[in-house]
Amino acid sequence: MLRRQLLMTPVAGLVAGCARTDGARFGGLEHAWRARAAAREGGLTVYANTGDAEIEPVVSAFHAEHPKVRVDFQRQNSAELYQRYLAERRAGKPSADLVWSSAMDLQIKLINDGYAQTFDTPARAMLPPWTIWKSQGFGVTAEPIVFVYDRRRLPDARAPRSHAALRQMLEAGQLKGSVGLFDTGRSGVGFLYYSQDRQAWADTLALTRAIGKTRPHLYESTFTLLEAVTAQQILLGYNVIGSYALERQQEDPNLGLIFPEDYTLVMSRIAFISAAARRPNAAKLFLDFLLSVKGQRLLAERNLTPVRNDVAGGVGKAPGASARPIEVGPSLLANLDQMRRRRLVADWREALGPDHVDDYRRVRDSLVTGNRP
Incomplete structure (x- = not known):
């Protein structure tokens, strides 16, 4: 602390x-x-x-x-x-x-x-x-939830611009490298974004299966995930907090950033x-x-996108047409129902598959850890 x-x-x-x-x-x-x-x-x-x-x-x-x-x-x-x-x-x-x-x-x-x-x-x-x-x-x-990627290995013109495009490219073997994402079973924000994905898109489990085939790395913080992209340990980061990604991009232009065109979660x-x-x-x-x-x-x-209607959007504000805000309200309490949580995490683990052995602990030990969500 x-x-x-x-x-x-x-x-x-x-x-x-x-x-x-x-x-x-x-x-x-x-x-x-x-x-x-x-x-x-x-x-x-x-x-x-x-x-x-x-x-x-x-x-x-x-x-x-x-x-x-x-x-x-x-x-x-x-x-x-x-x-x-x-x-x-x-x-x-x-x-x-x-x-x-x-x-x-x-x-x-x-x-x-x-x-x-x-x-x-x-x-x-x-x-x-x-x-x-x-x-x-x-x-x-x-704040938008985005994809990030390594521009040195994935040119901007080839980067997937939507969840559907990411799934298609992964299933076709067109992305050569691991995907990094929050550990839904251990990360509170990771579970939040995954549960919101499930509500927003019927093919979320299919995308998770496609990610599982890349031998993904799992993380508990945005900081370590971004470190892994810039260190070329992973090719693409999924569901990353956009404000931190934009801050890192200013330091490292090799970091690419995508606001998914089909829907962009906004937390x-x-x-x-x-x-x-x-x-x-x-x-x-x-x-x-x-x-x-x-x-x-x-x-x-500082790339923390403003919420007021009368303040111009901060750098990287999600396009209005694709923005899907996570509502501040009682619907979020469903995430804390333990039976529902266990079921969603079990679905996620099964979809990700048994081969994702490069979990967040080994990756974390090789990086300078941070305290960001």
């Missing part, structure tokens, strides 16, 4: 600090009142699995507007975040004021189980309906205010900032 405390020196006068917030933009008098209350609280604790590079510009800009509000940003992977928050709450211990994670189903479970509080954000009017549940869970990003990092938040006003102020035009633009600069 990476723990990072970001502190700013208070400047003279709360009035000057409030003037910089441009309160009319964010809700007028109510926002100004919340900013004063947050300053009295002094800060907030955020549990998240978003990387430092993506969040630090946002936190810095937030501090510039609210210098008396300290952000204790504690990064961990999605499973650790869920287990830690739940254990602390059950034990009655201090925990996060704001919880923000890409594990959409786990976030919805916490909200459904009463761990979140209602929040009426002024940004609501500019958010798509699929990004909000019960006025408690808010999707902050709209969102869900945030909620803890029902037991010790500093609820600071948490609401920070969530307001994440959902504000300025906050969304800053996220877009």
